[in-house]
Amino acid sequence: xxxxxxxxxxxxxxxxxxxxxxxxxxxxxxxxxxxxxxxxxxxxxxxxxxxxxxxxxxxxxxxxxxxxxxxxxxxxxxxxxxxxxxxxxxxxxxxxxxxxxxxxxxxxxxxxxxxxxxxxxxxxxxxxxxxxxxxxxxxxxxxxxxxxxxxxxxxxxxxxxxxxxxxxxxxxxxxxxxxxxxxxxxxxxxxxxxxxxxxxxxxxxxxxxxxxxxxxxxxxxxxxxxxxxxxxxxxxxxxxxxxxxxxxxxxxxxxxxxxxxxxxxxxxxxxxxxxxxxxxxxxxxxxxxxxxxxxxxxxxxxxxxxxxxxxxxxxxxxxxxxxxxxxxxxxxxxxxxxxxxxxxxxxxxxxxxxxxxxxxxxxxxxxxxxxxxxxxxxxxxxxxxxxxxxxxxxxxxxxxxxxxxxxxxxxxxxxxxxxxxxxxxxxxxxxxxxxxxxxxxxxxxxxxxxxxxxxxxxxxx
Amino acid sequence: xxxxxxxxxxxxxxxxxxxxxxxxxxxxxxxxxxxxxxxxxxxxxxxxxxxxxxxxxxxxxxxxxxxxxxxxxx
Numbered sequence: 001x002x003x004x005x006x007x008x009x010x011x012x013x014x015x016x017x018x019x020x021x022x023x024x025x026x027x028x029x030x031x032x033x034x035x036x037x038x039x040x041x042x043x044x045x046x047x048x049x050x051x052x053x054x055x056x057x058x059x060x061x062x063x064x065x066x067x068x069x070x071x072x073x074x075x076x077x078x079x080x081x082x083x084x085x086x087x088x089x090x091x092x093x094x095x096x097x098x099x100x101x102x103x104x105x106x107x108x109x110x111x112x113x114x115x116x117x118x119x120x121x122x123x124x125x126x127x128x129x130x131x132x133x134x135x136x137x138x139x140x141x142x143x144x145x146x147x148x149x150x151x152x153x154x155x156x157x158x159x160x161x162x163x164x165x166x167x168x169x170x171x172x173x174x175x176x177x178x179x180x181x182x183x184x185x186x187x188x189x190x191x192x193x194x195x196x197x198x199x200x201x202x203x204x205x206x207x208x209x210x211x212x213x214x215x216x217x218x219x220x221x222x223x224x225x226x227x228x229x230x231x232x233x234x235x236x237x238x239x240x241x242x243x244x245x246x247x248x249x250x251x252x253x254x255x256x257x258x259x260x261x262x263x264x265x266x267x268x269x270x271x272x273x274x275x276x277x278x279x280x281x282x283x284x285x286x287x288x289x290x291x292x293x294x295x296x297x298x299x300x301x302x303x304x305x306x307x308x309x310x311x312x313x314x315x316x317x318x319x320x321x322x323x324x325x326x327x328x329x330x331x332x333x334x335x336x337x338x339x340x341x342x343x344x345x346x347x348x349x350x351x352x353x354x355x356x357x358x359x360x361x362x363x364x365x366x367x368x369x370x371x372x373x374x375x376x377x378x379x380x381x382x383x384x385x386x387x388x389x390x391x392x393x394x395x396x397x398x399x400x401x402x403x404x405x406x407x408x409x410x411x412x413x414x415x416x417x418x419x420x421x422x423x424x425x426x427x428x429x430x431x432x433x434x435x436x437x438x439x440x441x442x443x444x445x446x447x448x449x450x451x452x453x454x455x456x457x458x459x460x461x
Numbered sequence: 462x463x464x465x466x467x468x469x470x471x472x473x474x475x476x477x478x479x480x481x482x483x484x485x486x487x488x489x490x491x492x493x494x495x496x497x498x499x500x501x502x503x504x505x506x507x508x509x510x511x512x513x514x515x516x517x518x519x520x521x522x523x524x525x526x527x528x529x530x531x532x533x534x535x
Contacts, residue, residue: 013482117483150489202496210495211488233497240496 004067008355013117015136019067026061027135029073036113036139037073045111045138054104055132056080056124080133081289081310085357086120086155087174088314088339088347090321091163091250092329094171097123097130098156098245104132105146105238109231114141118152120180121357127334145229146237150211153203154180157244161204162186164248165194168318171340178351183208199244252319269449274403275303277445278372281401281456283307284443287367291397293343294374298324298336304370305335312366314341343374344382361396369397372454376405376412379426386425386434394438400457404431408451428453 004026007018015033019026029037040046049055058077065074086094097120105115115137122134139147146152155174158181162170166189173181187208195201282290282304291312292301297320301313313336315321324338341347346360371393378384393400405412407426416423432441435457443456 015482145485145490145493147483147485149493150486151483153489202492206495207489207492210492211486214487214491217487229493229497233493233501236500237493237496240500 004065006067008353009121009351009357011352013134013136017067021065025077025079026065026067027058027075027077028067028071029075029136030068030070031072032070033136034072037136039113039140040135040138043111043113045108045113046135048107048111049104049132052107053129053131054100054107055135056126058135075135077133077135080124080126082312082337083358083363084125084312084337084339085174085347086159087172088341089125089171090318090325090338090340091160091168091171092322092325093125093130093338094120094156094160094163095245095248098152098160099242100130100132101152101156102238102242102245106235108138109141109235109238112141113138114146114234115148118148118155120155120174125337128328128332128336141231141234143228143230146234149237150183150207151180152241153183153207156180157200157203157241158183158186160245160248161194161200162189164250165190168250171318175347175350178356184212197244197247199240199247203241203244250322252322267449270447270452273448274372274450274452274454275300277447277454278303278370278401279306281443281454282368285368285399285456287399289366290368290370291364291366292370292372293341294371294377295324295338296320298327298338300370300372301336302333304368305333308335308368310335310337312337312339314339314343316340316342343378344384361392364396366397368399368401369393370401372401372403373405373411373452375402375431376409376415376426380412380415380423386431387437390435390438394459398459399442400439400455400459402435402455402457403447404428404453404455406451 002022004019004021007020007025010018014030015036016027016029019028046055050057056077058075061074061076063071063074086097089097100123101115101118105118108114116139117134117137119134122132122137123130124133125131154177159171159174162173162181170189173185183204187205190200190204195205278300283306286307288309289312290301290304290308290310291314292298292304293314295301295311295313295315296317297315298311298313301311301324304311313324315324315338318340321338321340324336327333328336328338341360347357349355349359349362350357375389378389379386393402406428407413407416407421407423412426435455439457439459441455442458444453446453
């Protein structure tokens, strides 16, 4: 048996940690957490949350698997197919994750427990819905203020308020601050009209001021005495936060891709034919996990969905991703995970030793990568040589469906309209030569009604 | 003003949960206490609104009656 390997992100909470043996994920529950864990299970809270689909299901595993001497119990949680992070979520996803956290806290209080953390990283999207993945997030409720209140505000309320009142791109600040957006920064950036809302005034502005006030006033031990914060008061606080989150809205509009399909000269014939080719290629490869890069609102992710288990449907445009997510929700689609990703600067490894949150490439390789109507953006807008694109795609995917868009295409002409054409190597022959170094061509079909070609490529081993 | 408010609250002391691994932050604790206080105040007004209304209206009616009474006697 392989030695247990600790998961690098699992170190903050002394209640336990995640580890892997032969690719199977386990969670060790330490003795120090025994009492809370017993209440979590015996009170029926764990069953309730799993039943509601709010918590990742788990089962008990053999104690002999334990990774250290202080193990009380080992559990095997259901594996999440693709781990995503809050800076990769659209507004709606972050909002739903926030509301789920508060809903869980309310239920936990009914069972005499409370969330001891409220990290956005504890939520993952599974089968189209947010779910809590941390089974050790609960502690017995003592009549105290909420220990995770600050974290909740930093991880959820601050980025959502900034996205709603300032700019959607400010969610990206979550990439800079590993424990959520500092509240003083959020308070400074928010426009005055945001502070008219009492909940934002209280949970962000007043909260930030209070933090600043106490920052340089260390509390002496002698001053501390027990303080009752009744369950009703905590419920009131949680309801207030719920109201604050629900009141935050963001409408996807005026973006690059929102009306892409309307403005393009892409004919109906070409669109239909391209969908047929993609469907045929995906069916022949039968991938389990597909990464659809530059997916826009997920039109072709839905084509691929018929023959695969999970499509990570990413785009640089938060509005397109928002529309994609809304469709996932309204259709109850369980196989599509919309994500905001800038492929020219994909999520890197961040946090302690750059290993707490994984880089995009670390989360692969995918069984299949789809890059439809994308190559010209990478090669022309971002000046990337074909060789570099082929190399990266070969790193992140075992097979690839890629569309070549020639210079004559109106979309490429649009990109070249405002700049000098320095792309003499942007030809189909060069494309085939460079991609041929990393991949074997297993399918190649021209798209009827256009000058484009769709390829099915298999990575050379 | 906030300064005075926070200072006036410092007499409320804190006890941190025994197993908390997150630092809840003193400032974050105080805001919760403060908000609960405000909400509590609001709750008292809200839950006693019937009585307050009754009191107000009885005072108002009394005044009105007195006025009417005054009218009759004059």
